[in-house]
Amino acid sequence: MHEPYESGEAHGAAPYEREAVSSDASLDDRQVEGALRPRALDEFVGQERVREQLSLVLDSARRRNRAPDHILMSGGPGLGKTTLAMIIAAEMGAPLRITSGPAIERSGDLAAVLSTLQEGEVLFLDEIHRMARPAEEMLYVAMEDYRVDVVVGKGPGATAIPLEIAPFTLVGATTRAGMLPAPLRDRFGFTAHMDFYSPDELELILHRSAGLLGAPLAEDAAREIAGRSRGTPRIANRLLRRVRDYAEVRGDGQLSLRTARAALELYEVDGLGLDRLDRAILDVLMHRFRGGPVGLSTLAVSVGEEAETVEVVAEPFLVRSGFLARTPRGRVATPQAWAHMGLTPPPDAAFGAGSAGPASAGASAPGTAAGAGAGGGASGTTP
Numbered sequence: 001m002h003e004p005y006e007s008g009e010a011h012g013a014a015p016y017e018r019e020a021v022s023s024d025a026s027l028d029d030r031q032v033e034g035a036l037r038p039r040a041l042d043e044f045v046g047q048e049r050v051r052e053q054l055s056l057v058l059d060s061a062r063r064r065n066r067a068p069d070h071i072l073m074s075g076g077p078g079l080g081k082t083t084l085a086m087i088i089a090a091e092m093g094a095p096l097r098i099t100s101g102p103a104i105e106r107s108g109d110l111a112a113v114l115s116t117l118q119e120g121e122v123l124f125l126d127e128i129h130r131m132a133r134p135a136e137e138m139l140y141v142a143m144e145d146y147r148v149d150v151v152v153g154k155g156p157g158a159t160a161i162p163l164e165i166a167p168f169t170l171v172g173a174t175t176r177a178g179m180l181p182a183p184l185r186d187r188f189g190f191t192a193h194m195d196f197y198s199p200d201e202l203e204l205i206l207h208r209s210a211g212l213l214g215a216p217l218a219e220d221a222a223r224e225i226a227g228r229s230r231g232t233p234r235i236a237n238r239l240l241r242r243v244r245d246y247a248e249v250r251g252d253g254q255l256s257l258r259t260a261r262a263a264l265e266l267y268e269v270d271g272l273g274l275d276r277l278d279r280a281i282l283d284v285l286m287h288r289f290r291g292g293p294v295g296l297s298t299l300a301v302s303v304g305e306e307a308e309t310v311e312v313v314a315e316p317f318l319v320r321s322g323f324l325a326r327t328p329r330g331r332v333a334t335p336q337a338w339a340h341m342g343l344t345p346p347p348d349a350a351f352g353a354g355s356a357g358p359a360s361a362g363a364s365a366p367g368t369a370a371g372a373g374a375g376g377g378a379s380g381t382t383p
């Protein structure tokens with residue numbers, strides 16, 4: 001079941017294929033996500049604190065009859081940033097303009113967007129950390145003074161013509177808040193930190209989605225899917241669709257616990273929702289680096305992935321689940337990780353000597369309690 005990676009060859013060439021449990025959006029997701037998105041703050045499940053803070057910001061703006069403060073949302077893929085941006089516009093009854101950091105290569109691209117905004121419009125800037133630097137500076141001014149300085153001409157004769165723009169609300173989203181320059185971060189009136197969802201919240205989301213899809217989902221099946229969704233609504237919705245497919249093709253159309261388990265097994269989603277990249281990371285860490293510590297870039301190269309993918313897509317959940325610890329000297333596999341992979345750590349493995357840091361074990365991980373036996377093979381390590 002767990003093949004060790006003897007060398008990097010197996011991973012060197014082909015990039016990691018997005019599969020059932022990746023938090024990144026596939027084409028299939030994007031097509032169906034629109035239909036499953038909650039449209040109002042009340043329908044948005046979980047993120048209690050963010051919701052409360054946000055509704056305060058929006059209420060007060062409505063009261064003063066002004067555009068709300070600029071809002072930054074930070075959090076991993078599939079946790080609901082885009083959904084929330086759409087809800088903000090809907091709650092304000094304001095038009096929504098959507099663009100993204102990579103689409104803004106020059107400050108002129110941004111000027112074109114900013115200068116055509118209507119009063120009160122919500123501008124959603126996804127992946128804001130990827131925006132070109134010169135555009136960033138233009139954005140500072142626009143956010144603060146509702147003004148764009150359009151540069152005319154080149155070289156010493158160039159002049160900046162100030163252009164007033166309509167008051168708007170910028171909603172920025174980023175999976176990497178740490179990469180935003182401080183002056184930009186400071187110009188947001190409110191930052192919403194999106195966290196992983198609890199299994200209970202994911203169950204609610206699953207029942208809601210099942211209703212929209214017209215799929216009869218049993219309670220225990222919902223619990224099973226929620227437990228394997230890596231705390232992420234996007235994954236929960238995707239697994240739900242795979243279970244529904246399975247139920248329709250191979251079963252009687254009912255989404256029962258049995259069907260759910262069979263479907264999830266078929267898609268190689270393990271008991272805790274770890275996918276191939278997660279397992280590859282743990283495997284490499286254990287087989288090649290004796291459990292670490294190993295640096296992020298070395299780890300990424302060893303699994304044939306971009307460092308950013310490893311850091312943003314895989315690591316947060318591994319850390320949160322207590323499988324991986326980030327230490328000053330690098331990434332370390334925890335005892336839970338060895339157990340989950342069904343391996344016995346070497347006597348000199350890194351986590352023993354206290355090098356893993358105080359927070360390494362992630363005691364509050366969603367699903368670790370249920371997880372020890374669920375992944376299969378975990379019990380083999382105890383004599």
Ligand SMILES: Nc1ncnc2c1ncn2[C@@H]1O[C@H](COP(=O)(O)OP(=O)(O)OP(=O)(O)O)[C@@H](O)[C@H]1O
Nearest residue numbers: 033036037044045077078079080081082083233234
């Ligand atoms: N709180 C929630 N309640 C119900 N459904 C949710 C919630 N959050 C997210 N979803 C669902 O999860 C899916 C993904 O959410 P969304 O696209 O907003 O994630 P994102 O944070 O923008 O991800 P990315 O970083 O990849 O852009 C959507 O289909 C949405 O329906």
Ligand SMILES: [Mg+2]
Nearest residue numbers: 081082083126
């Ligand atoms: Mg998004």
